[in-house]
Amino acid sequence: MSGSQDDIPTPPTPPPSQTPTQQQTPHTVSTIKLPILKKGEYDIWAMKMEHYLAHTDYPIWEVIQNGNGPVSITTDTQGQIKVLPPRTAEEILARERERKARTTLLMALPKDHLAKFHKMTDAKEMWEAIKSRFGGNDESKKMQKYILKQQFEGFSVSNSEGLHKGYDRFQSLLS
CATH class of the missing domain: 1.10.287 (Helix Hairpins)
Incomplete structure (x- = not known):
């Protein structure tokens, strides 16, 4: 070893397309079990879900509570409404969070109720529907x-x- 500066490895630099603030944070895996909704236990389930989501992925809980913001839509030549694909990194992240929130809520429902909530595209709407259906x-x-x-x-x-x-x-x- 000559002890020169050439022997010290340099940290990798992010690609030019990603600055350090744009890099995604690593995913963490939680050991907490997802609470499953049981008949007559909506209030307890809702508290457990809030704590579970706040602990594992707080932005997902924010999507459920506040909604995810507007989605870009257009109308085609036949009058059909089409959802436009996301254009910015923020839109992509928002769609991913919405999908993750919906999936988490669907996974927490009993099997015999999945069909009732599966077609809902908004996690906030789904949370409210679950509340009105099971909360009473x-x-x-x-x-x-x-x-x-x-x-x-x-x-x-x-x-x-x-x-x-x-x-x-x-x-x-x-x-």
Whole structure:
């Protein structure tokens, strides 16, 4: 080793098309499990989703909460509306975030509800639709509580039913 400056490796420079501020950040993998929506547990699921998305990819949560901004559209010669492809890096990133937000929400839904929400193209709209479908309003929640209370107060197990079947019915009432 001669100890000259030629022996020290120089760090790679970004290509001219990408400045350091334009480089994408590396993707991180989270070990937190995606919460899956279960019947009657919308409020808990919504809190878990907010924390999950805020922890794993906050810009995705922002897309769900605030929307993703306008999409460029045009009309063709037959009057059909066409979505224009993204032109700038910001538009590409916005479309990628929207797609990622939609995919994450779809992955958190039960299989039997996927078809209802799959065709929605906006993650914010999808979040609101999930909320209205599963969250219910205050009046419906009061009615559900009343019905559960009545079922609980009237619960009994007959000798002909058996302990195992009675236990299963009680478990389903509790859940």
